[in-house]
Amino acid sequence: MEIESVTRVDAVERIGHAEAMAVAAVENRRFAEQLAGFAAEDWAKPTDCALWDVKGVAAHVVGSAAGQASPREFVRQVVAGRPLRAEIGGAFWWDGMNELQVRERSALSPDALRAEWDVVSPKAIRSRTTLPRLVAGLPLLGLPAPVGRQPVGYLFDVGFTRDVWMHRIDLARATGRPAIHDAAHDGRIVADIVAEWALRHGEPCTLELSGPAGGTFTSGAGASGSGGEHVAMDAIEFCRVLAERAEGPGVLRHKLPL
Incomplete structure (x- = not known):
């Protein structure tokens, strides 16, 4: 045929650092627009992420951006999330970290989550943009097969953006509100x-x-x-x-x- x-x-030309930051900025803006379009009844709807409803997924994405914005906050989340990984039966080091992000924001209102995103997402982009290339090249990430060992830049350049993008799809399916794709x-x-x-x-x-x-x-x-x-x-x-x-x-x- x-x-x-x-x-x-x-x-296919792979996404490099400079382009990755431009893509991340667009994706973060679309995530903000998506959150702004949710009605009150949307936030408690279940998602394809079994542990989290719509609010939980949003809390994870917001909390992840807070970690991206500050190395100190990132390390704090990793350390504080370790016992939660065992509690929830997580398979990977970030499972406890993600759960921590959700739990620490469980009492926030949707408006508070939106407001935090508006503050931390630009800071996250700045932090990712200025990550020293020597640090980005360090092969410190142990990721599931088939990805395996990767440099820090794999996560900070494309990994975090793919996470927001995939969760934007999760939230669109959960709420029945179509996501913008082009x-x-x-x-x-x-x-x-x-x-x-x-x-x-x-x-x-x-x-x-x-x-x-x-x-x-x-x-x-x-x-x-x-x-x-x-x-x-x-x-x-x-x-x-x-x-x-x-x-x-x-x-x-x-x-x-x-």
């Missing part, structure tokens, strides 16, 4: 995710991802899109499968922490 406008994953912003995030995912698992495949954030990508296949498994689905749903919000067969069994 011949497919037009096919992009080979090894030709090719320039969301499509760039999806392309970067696709490239990393495909190059890590290494199986030949062709992806036809529909929707504003979509595109057609091949990995280990001919330029025409032939060879390997063929997957056709919505781009956002594809990312939900990778992030273990949904299941997928075949090559989709390969996950990527988002």
